[in-house]
Amino acid sequence: MNDSSKTSKYSQAVADFPVHRPRPAGAELALQGIRVVDFTHYIAGPLATMIMADMGADVVKIEAPGRGDDFRQYPPMIPEFGGGAPWLWCNRNKRSITLDLKSPEGLAQARALIAKADVVVENFSTGVMERFGLGYEACREYNPALIYCSVSAYGREGAFSDRLGFDPIAQAESGFISMNGYVDREGVRALSPVMDISTAMMTSNAILGALVSRARTGKGQAVEVALFDNALLMTGYASLQQTFTGREPQRPGNTSPDSCPSGVFTAKDRSFLINCGNTQIFQRLLTQVLDMPDVAANPAYATNKDRLGKRDEIFALLQNEFSKQPFEYWHARMLKASVPCGVLRTVGEAVRSPEAREREMLTRIPHPELGWVPNMSLPIRYSDTPLADPVVAARVGEHTEKVFADWLGYDEERIQGLAEAGAFGRSAAVAG
Known part of the structure; x- marks a missing residue:
């Protein structure tokens, strides 16, 4: 099946x-x-700049002439998008321009745009922006109020600043993979790029903080994430648990190492997860859901610590009961x-679930050639300044x-002159 035919799959889902x-x-x-x-790029x-664009910022994405951001090539490729479906997911509500930063004309125009900007965000390899003359120290000379945010793999300074990094590497080196999966096999990475996504959230948050500071002081600053x-932060409180106890987290599968019973069970028809985060919930599960007051009163299960020591016993007991009815009964x-x-x-199933529809997380938005495309919204709701209406990448x-x-x-004449001088790439046609 070619990429064009794949687009028909979503076109059948108008009702969804x-x-x-x-x-x-x-x-x-x-x-x-x-x-x-x-x-x-990537x-x-x-994703960080898209969050800002959804909040109403005018985000101008600088792309290399021709190919653009390499993330455009992630499948499935859809010609009408000028890239793949993943590209749409993190580049909504932006404007794209091309600049050849290796040409004097293109570099001069980059500086001209930065001079008018409130924020610059970059995630090139360390030293690239400085070699172009576009590092923070250079930019602040002609725009002292600028917020200049760098996203890097291991920081912009120090022994590891020249290392490249991608989400799976961060998952591995932070210890995140070691925490996930089952104890009898190697740890498992998350398929979702959780480190990239959370870094994007942290980045947008850091920029917003710098903007608030500038509103108070009038001063710009460099920001780094x-x-x-x-990724270390994303290991959660396990980092401090290890520090205090000296013990490494053990891969718990779908159970919780901190509360019991929390994990996956199977009803007559399908699997589900419950999370009894405290004793009160455990008591309600036993008395109001499973009609097992005698088990609830068992002093051997009185505290969470007691239950963690008898996890296998409790899970076997609960599974025996849950298997007797379909999920909807238990639900x-x-x-x-x-x-x-x-x-x-x-x-x-998740994107078509009643919960997702109730929250309008995945909706249809207009597309000039395809009619409509699916769009995943941000999980942010403002009462007075609602997010911008989504415009396709x-x-x-x-x-x-x-x-x-x-x-x-x-004016048009000057723009055409820049195009002819190679500012937008030697073979680039100017788009409106």
Whole structure:
């Protein structure tokens, strides 16, 4: 099956996803008026700038002429997107321009845009922006109020600053992989790029903090977020547990090493997970869901510490009961008893679930050629400054002419002159 035919799969799902509801007319945007020059690629940087774009910032993505961001090549490729479906996921609401930073003309225009910007975000290898003359110290000379954010693998200074890093490497070196999976086999990486995603969240958060500081002091500053640093944070409180006890976390599979019973059980028809995070929930599970008051009263199960020591015994007891009825039977009883539970879903089931539809997390948005495309929203809700209406990710250089007209006031003749001089790439045609 070629990539074009794959697009038909989502076109059959009109009933699955609601149409995006436009934001109220006239409502302000949280980052209205903030200008961002985006030199990022792949996931962590672009997702961070997309969060800002969704909040209303004017994010201008600088791409290499021709190919653009390498993340455009991640499958499935869809010609109408100018890239693959993953590209749409983290580049919504931005404008794309092309600049040849190896040409004097392209570099000069990058500086001109930075001079007008509130924020610059970059995640090149360490030293690349400095070699272009676009490092923080150079940029602050002509834009002292600039917030300049660098996203790196291991930091911009020190013994490891020149190392490349990707999400799976960060998962491995942070200890995250060692914590996940089953004790009788090697640790397992998360398929979702959790380190890139959480680094993006941390990056956007750091930039917002710097903007708040600038509003108070008038001063710009450099901001840095390292993938490895963030990955260590993503190991959660296990890091301090290990520090205090000297013991490494043991891979628990789908159970919890800290509370019991928490894990996966199988009803007559399908599997589900429950999480009894405290003794009160355990008591409600036994008395109100399973009708086992004698077990609930057993002093051997009185505390969480007691239950952790008898996990296998408790799990066998619960599994025997859960296997007697279908999940919906147990689900209704657990909801009524306020016992946290959830069915094990596939991704396809999750994005089409009643919960996702209720929250309008995945909706349909317009596309000029395909009619519509699916769109995954941010999990942010503002009462007074709702997020921007989603606009599908741009093709390479789609907004070059418009950005230079808007930001720098260039007329068509000057833009054409820059194109002929190679500022946008030797063979690049200027797009509106």
